[in-house]
Amino acid sequence: MTVPLSHGLVARRSGPLSGTARVPGDKSVSHRAVMLGGLAIGETVVHGLLEGEDVLATAAAMAALGATVTTPDAPGAPWRICGVGVGGLAEPACVLDLGNSGTSARLLSGLLATAPIFSVLTGDASLTRRPMRRVTEPLSRMGAEFLTRSGDRLPMAIKGAPLPVPIDYVLPVASAQVKSAVLLAGLNTPGETTVIERTPTRDHSERMLRQFGAEIRCEPADDGGEAITIAGHPELAGRTVRVPGDISSAAFPLVAAAIVPGSEVVLQGVGLNPRRTGLIACLEEMGADLTVTPDPGAEDEPVGTLTVRGGPLVGIDVPPERTPSMIDEYPVLMVAAACAAGTTRMAGIGELRVKESDRIATMAAGLAACGVKLEVEPDAMVIHGTGRPPAGGATVATALDHRIAMSFLVLGLVADAPVAVDDAAPIATSFPGFVELMGGLGADLSAPSVPSASAAGPGGAP
16 A cells, blocks of 8 residues: 555544554664664674664764664665774764654764764754753763754754763653663763663663673662663674564554454564553553563563454553653553543653654644543643544644654544544654555555645644
8 A cells, every 4th residue: 555645644444453463673772773783893783673764864873973884785684784883983074864853863962972073963843843951961961062942952063072971860850862862971981870760761772782782780779760870981792683563663553453343463573671561551451452472582672472352441540650661652542542431541741742742732632623522731631531432533733743643543443534644754754664554454544535624733623
């Protein structure tokens, strides 16, 4: 199925979804594999790398910084990266354009902060609206200098510290990206750099740093939480990385199958990192018919198979402490909640306001336009499900947010009337092949027959 995503998409009520599929490689793991491969001595071979626009932006940036990045010569072949060694990054000849990728911007800021070179980062209309102070504040303490637009936004110039200093940094909010930026900066910093997190966040950086040969330890912090310490100036060695399927991408066919009656979908090779499985816990609490089968032979990151069957769901209270383990899955969880019987309360989700879009406002506007009853608070959303599909019938403004677009397309598979999204092009940033995969399972996704005159965005329904 080939559909011009830039012209939007329409999802219509489908029959039961069925089949077996594999989602693309994990975006978080892919970014880190490219970056650490670019710092390692020798060749790194990456199997299953996500070839989405975000990861390709990271690969282009690492090539501009001196790494040799060889793209596959055949479908399914691995990527190969020859690194420059810790401390070996070269000054780029041009501005590093990171497209829509906030992960690229924040993690590369960490690498560049302690490299004695000058660089400039920029991105698309969405990325240049996102604040960077969360990473520039701790990295400035290490000696880097940053020059940004008003509001700490990209484009951003970075003058790396010629003599970086290690720090102990307590994360003010749970953020794997900020944690990772500081740890990556610590690679080219003498002594030990420590990040303390009160709430556990995804630990892909810690796992992969250790696999490449970094000296990193995780210990209980003195007054609660965990202290992650990295020793500076390790010699990282190239290795083979096998990227698991992205659970954040699996979330869309997973929820679709759970809410479309009669469905049975099997998703193979999905990453099951215990700090990424909050959505699975929520769906199980909502009564979803979901089976998780771990792969005993998985390397580095836990991997397994998810089998889900369609059936009734009930509303739940999602605990705030679960947020870091499913921060990217809340939009599609809101879709599940809209179809469940009873009220679902999601608190402690203020971080959604500083993602690719203000996901609380954007989802609330789109859901309301589709007939869903809800209430919004600064860091919470309450959705009142009726136990049946919502009315639908809206065209939703996605605010250039890939997860918003995919979430409303999932909703359209059960809604009484079709649901459209104004621009599906951003889906390629994280889930190339989304339309083909969903179509193969039986989803009815197509281009709109005529251009939409208006759309529902954060300002309200059309």
